[in-house]
Amino acid sequence: MAFTKGQLELLKSIFPYDPYPPQTEYMKDVFSIIENNKIGLLEAPSGFGKTSALLTAALSGFPYQTYYYSRTHAQMKQVAQELDRINKKSGNSFSCVVRGSRNQLCLDNDLKKIRDYRVIAEICYSRIKYTRSNKDFFEEFYSKAENTLGENEELFLGKNLYCDSKFGKINIPATIPDNVPLIADIESLKKFCLKNKICPYFLARLLAQSFDVVVGSYKYLFYDNFYQDQIMVLDEAHNIEQLCKEGVSFSLSQSTVNQALDELNEIESSWASELQDFLVNLLMFFKHTEFKDGELLSSSQFLTELDKFGVYLEHLRSFLDDWQIIHNCWNELKKIRKKFILLENLRIVWVYRFLYNFVYSAEESYRGIWSLRGKKNPTIAWFCLDSRVAFDQIRARTPKAIILTSGTLSPQERIANRLGVEEPFAKSYPAIFPEENIQILVLTKGPNGNTLTTSYRERGNQEIIIDYGRTVVKIINNIPNGSVVFFPSYYLMDNMLGLWNKREILNDLNAEIFIESRDSGFNILDLYSEEASKKRTALFAVIRGKLSEGQNFPDEIGRAVIIVGIPYPNVQDPKLQAQREYYERKKKGMGSNWYYDETFNAVNQAIGRAWRHKDDYAMGFLLDYRYRSNLNKLPFWSTKKTSLIEPYTPYSTIEKIIQNFFKARV
Ligand code: SF4
Incomplete structure (x- = not known):
């Protein structure tokens, strides 16, 4: 479809600078990628103004939310700043939220000092209670075996909850509060929330459901599962192939199996003994296998070796079929330790996840590698060799359009081919500097x-x-x-x-x-x-x-x-x-x-x-x-x-x- 004069005027009225010809071309192309539900690979050098141009095109008349993924905090902040410029220039009120981690957003500074984000999450979740009954929210949530946490953005909708912090009650918002900043970056969120006694971390998650532009790090790429009819922008996309492969690769170490066994030993129940035997055999494999450091493994080599230590494929399958037993372990451990435990933090769950992915992943796209890590903590990694595995998962969530952009995205047809994208929109733009x-x-x-x-x-x-x-x-x-x-x-x-x-x-x-x-x-x-x-x-x-x-x-x-x-x-x-x-x-x-x-x-x-x-x-x-x-x-x-x-x-x-x-x- 031809680009109309009216559309061009609209772009120019939103773009916060006097556009150079390559910038106008870039905006028109983004517009057409969105309009035609395409996947675009756009290469433009640094200093080009990609962020502004992208946001301008995505916001010029399309009724879709834009999910913008980037790498560093500085880059994410820049997206918010560019949107602010767009609003100022055009008189629009586009909204934007930067999704930060608890390390960045939590109001409890002591909690933020903890390095392990999983420990922070566990403490955080243990503090969340129902406003009316003061009962623990996650106790109830987890009481159903099928519930695992993940990054379920809708978990808190319609619930009256608060965080029981040492400074008193902090509200976990179920609806968007009045006067929330339109450009909600880390700093403005924290400022607003401190004043209003609201948790900025959960507010950011809430805003992500409806704000025009949602900015986040690449780690969200594999958590977010609601792209339907949304525009996905992957900035700094020269690493996309690696990111995709890493996103669906898994590893398991001897120390994790050891710790999982410790968890079961704490329980000391007869129903856990079969699971214990299974883990003991798995541990024997880690201790005594003759795999060499750096040895590459096919799935059958790994299975044959496991066999030698009494871990048979049918054992693996029956372990994976019995999620309820993991749930029982979790319940028992909470009773024994008398505190909230995040299910995802249990080492037995880590073992489960690795084996699940090993058994059910498409074998031909994976290889295993054995590494001794200085003999201290032997580890098996099951790594993905094909970026299409993850990229197909992203595409299956049917976003309206996917835009990959970077200063170095060449050769585009080969990158697209490795990602499994047929007929992408691919273009390189000249620099705007002399x-x-x-x-x-x-x-x-x-x-x-x-x-x-x-x-x-x-x-x-x-x-x-x-x-x-x-x-x-x-x-x-x-x-x-x-x-x-x-x-x-x-x-x-x-x-x-x-x-x-x-x-x-x-x-x-x-x-x-x-x-x-x-x-x-x-x-x-x-x-x-x-x-x-x-x-x-x-x-x-x-x-x-x-x-x-x-x-x-x-x-x-x-x-x-x-x-x-x-x-x-x-x-x-x-x-x-x-x-x-x-x-x-x-x-x-x-x-x-x-x-x-x-x-x-x-x-x-x-x-x-x-x-x-x-x-x-x-x-x-x-x-x-x-x-x-x-x-x-x-x-x-x-x-x-x-x-x-x-x-x-x-x-x-x-x-x-x-x-x-x-x-x-x-
Ligand atoms: S609910 Fe918010 S303020 Fe409370 S611990 Fe969690 S992140 Fe921190």
């Missing part, structure tokens, strides 16, 4: 003339590592403010930095250095950012580490992104091998395509961290000769501004290019 603000150099030789590469064969070559060091130093010394250097792995970063230090290469670096370590928290980013905003500073980090995705390096914080080598995933990793083989079995070439897509998705994510708004400018450096034959896999928005530097170009020339780029922008 092309002069980007320059990416591909360097294949170091200043000493060595070919730059982190290929497996050359990894130990000290000459190359030293030349990498000299290259990095020469680049950073010409960058004003912050440079972020990404390495393919912690192992390589440690090795390279070790040698650069030993050979005193880093002595020539005129910059303060920060190094990401496996356990460094986000405060290293704060420290680095503070320095980089003032002077030349370098951050050494790892691709697929904490800082290469989801963290932004705008303006002075990221005037250069330098990628050392190509971060191909580790081919020795058994999980990776299983994944590649799985796709290769499906179609020749599909496995290696997936492998390349994974690699360049990571590169493009990392490189895209530096341009965050339309006036931002930065340079990118790709240091490996193998980029030469992979230029077509680099970000589509940078293609025209990517230059392959001829081998043996003097470094003085390269330094001049860098200096000129920044001189033109000062």
Whole structure:
């Protein structure tokens, strides 16, 4: 259906900025995806204004609720802020709620300090009582064996409940209170609820049932089960395949079986003895199986091994058929411990869930992997190899439209194919920032003339590592403010930095250095950012580490992104091998395509961290000769501004290019 002039005017009247042509095109496309019940894969670079454009199109005349999934709290907050801008510009009163966790929203600060969210949930639920009778709500709810909690959003509808907190009664709202903020983000919800003695966590859950835009983290993707006729937006969707696979993968550890056995030992009842025997045998499997660390397992290999320890398939089936016995355990334990226990927190329930998913999942889409975890806690993971399993579940809930959007979503047809989407709407949009603000150099030789590469064969070559060091130093010394250097792995970063230090290469670096370590928290980013905003500073980090995705390096914080080598995933990793083989079995070439897509998705994510708004400018450096034959896999928005530097170009020339780029922008 053609886009009418009236519809275009409507979009423009809602969009909070003067739209650039690519933004208008993006909005029109979102509009048509919704109108035609499609699945869209929309790739637009950072700083494009995707959030505003998406919300504008979704809210321009459609009577559907929008579910917006994102990754970080900052990104979710931004959705609420953009909607606020839309309301201010257009005079509309669109409503939005950000669904936070209890850790973010609970009014009891002591409870929020508990790290394990399951323990918080248990304490929280134990405090919820009926207003009239003061009886425990969940005691009654759970008295029916078929009731399990999940994230049942309608549980509280029409009920008069309160939270029996140490500060007195806090209302659990059954209907939307007056004067609730229209843009209900974490901060405004808390403020409103503190004043009105209402629980913000349960208020957010209530608002999610009717507000125009519901924002939440990806963890809700597999809980929410009411999409019918709703618009689903998955932001930062470059991880969608991984998320889908993880969402339907399961694991079971020896310590969980041990703890489940402890629960049964507490009960000491004859009716529990059969279950006890079953768990003892399962524990014997964990203790004495001869599976090797990292060994890949088919379902029949796992079953055959269980057999050896007296855990037969019929035992598994009869255990899974008897949910009532789990319920009885739960009732007994509550009596013994004299306190409320969240059913989902019982380890016997964890064992049940794992075995249920193992027995009833589509065998051909799964593999098992045995890991010893340093012999301390052997674990079996039953992991999904096919993102379609979860994506089909999402589609089965019949949303009106699904929009996947990200700065890196290429190649779209291959991603769509792996998700099982036929005929998606797929498009990439150009950047709205001027092309002069980007320059990416591909360097294949170091200043000493060595070919730059982190290929497996050359990894130990000290000459190359030293030349990498000299290259990095020469680049950073010409960058004003912050440079972020990404390495393919912690192992390589440690090795390279070790040698650069030993050979005193880093002595020539005129910059303060920060190094990401496996356990460094986000405060290293704060420290680095503070320095980089003032002077030349370098951050050494790892691709697929904490800082290469989801963290932004705008303006002075990221005037250069330098990628050392190509971060191909580790081919020795058994999980990776299983994944590649799985796709290769499906179609020749599909496995290696997936492998390349994974690699360049990571590169493009990392490189895209530096341009965050339309006036931002930065340079990118790709240091490996193998980029030469992979230029077509680099970000589509940078293609025209990517230059392959001829081998043996003097470094003085390269330094001049860098200096000129920044001189033109000062
Ligand atoms: S009901 Fe609300 S305020 Fe009470 S413990 Fe739970 S999250 Fe906290």
